[in-house]
Amino acid sequence: MKIAIFGQQFHHSTQESLEILFECLDDYKAEIYLEPEFANFIGKKFNQLSKKFACESFENIDSSFDLLVSIGGDGTILRAITHVKTSGVPIVGINTGRLGFLATIQTSVIKSAFEDIFNKNYKISERSLVSVTTNPVHEAMVNINFALNEVAVSRKNTTSMISVDTHLNDEYLTSYWADGLIIATPTGSTGYSLSCGGPVITPQAGNFVITPIAPHNLNARPLVIPDSTSIQLKVNGREDDFLLSLDSRLFTLTNDTVVTVKRANFKINMVELNSESFLNTLRKKLLWGEDRRN
Numbered sequence: 001m002k003i004a005i006f007g008q009q010f011h012h013s014t015q016e017s018l019e020i021l022f023e024c025l026d027d028y029k030a031e032i033y034l035e036p037e038f039a040n041f042i043g044k045k046f047n048q049l050s051k052k053f054a055c056e057s058f059e060n061i062d063s064s065f066d067l068l069v070s071i072g073g074d075g076t077i078l079r080a081i082t083h084v085k086t087s088g089v090p091i092v093g094i095n096t097g098r099l100g101f102l103a104t105i106q107t108s109v110i111k112s113a114f115e116d117i118f119n120k121n122y123k124i125s126e127r128s129l130v131s132v133t134t135n136p137v138h139e140a141m142v143n144i145n146f147a148l149n150e151v152a153v154s155r156k157n158t159t160s161m162i163s164v165d166t167h168l169n170d171e172y173l174t175s176y177w178a179d180g181l182i183i184a185t186p187t188g189s190t191g192y193s194l195s196c197g198g199p200v201i202t203p204q205a206g207n208f209v210i211t212p213i214a215p216h217n218l219n220a221r222p223l224v225i226p227d228s229t230s231i232q233l234k235v236n237g238r239e240d241d242f243l244l245s246l247d248s249r250l251f252t253l254t255n256d257t258v259v260t261v262k263r264a265n266f267k268i269n270m271v272e273l274n275s276e277s278f279l280n281t282l283r284k285k286l287l288w289g290e291d292r293r294n
Contacts, residue, residue: 001118002031004058004089006080007038007071014096017107018042018071021094024114033058033065035083065089067117067271073097074191078247081129081148081268090124092117092271099285101190104276116273125203125272127187128227129264132246134257146264147246149188153235153259154180154213154243156252161216162237168229176220180213180243183231183261190282198222203278208263231261 003025007018025032032055034042039057061068061083070080071094080091093103094110105113116122131146155162164176184193186201189209194200198211199222208229211222225231235242235255244251244259253259283289 001028001066002033002064004033004035004061004065004068004083005038005071006035006068006076006083007041008076008079009041010072010096014071017094017096017110020107020110021069021071021114024111028114028118032056061085061087061089063087063089067092069094070103071096072103074100074102075248077102078148081146082144082249084268085146086266088266088269090269090271101281101285102187102270104281105273113273116275117271122271122273125270125278126267127203127270128185128206128267130183130185130208130261131264132244133260133262134244134253135260136257138251138253138257141246141251144246144249147188147249148185148268149191149247150182150184150193150245151259151261152180152182152192152213152243152245153233154245155237156239156241156243158237158239160238162235162242165234165236166210167232168225170230170232173223174220176212176215177217178212178215178220181233182209182211182213184209184211185227190285193222196222199224200282208261227263229262233259233261235259 034055034057036057068080068084068089068091070077070091077093094105095103129146129148130151132151153164161177164181166173182193186203186205189198189201193209193211196211196213198209201207206227207224208227209222209224212220241252241254244253
């Protein structure tokens, strides 16, 4: 099995997870490929790991890979998808971060989890993405114009609100007076959108949710729409620029830019162990039912 590993800089507390992972992959005679920057970090900080296990580096992820392992938190997975792109290679996340809606495998169960994975004892959860185009074209976004969690527009260099003129399939919806606006996928509904009062949407639902960030009008509420909808956004404000974020990637755009958000034409495949489910993750991560009266 050909496996790519992606991660970011980490503290010594993550080293245990990485050692267990390498040992598991070595036991199953897997071919290990590390993202170059991550390989360089491990080589400098944890040289004994790179010496103990034979690893190569990858430049691109293609269909020849069987799996990409993300080691970190949900943010690490969001960065990992920029390597996977349209290849369809499944992603599994080892959680060394905090909440972990996407990265669900804890250090204590790495061995049993990868035993299931190598025995094909898992299912694939397909996750839809959003894609963004801008007029005029923003060159820096051309090759990474997609997001797994959300697209958000927000104010920049000002404490004043912005106005976001919003059209759905070319029909005017409203102008949101707010700090910004979030367009979230079902996967992203448990992230930024949730913290701004948006609903939780199950991964299989064919929807997006539009969630205003600190709206001035208290009757501005999150809106769930079909993910077949084309969304056009136009920002107005006291400053000449605004921020556009695709997951954790930030871009500065001018106020004359029209942003169009649609469902991406590909999906990301997340590995879900048979012992896991989205509803079970919700209960654990959001502490549903954790009441002394129960």
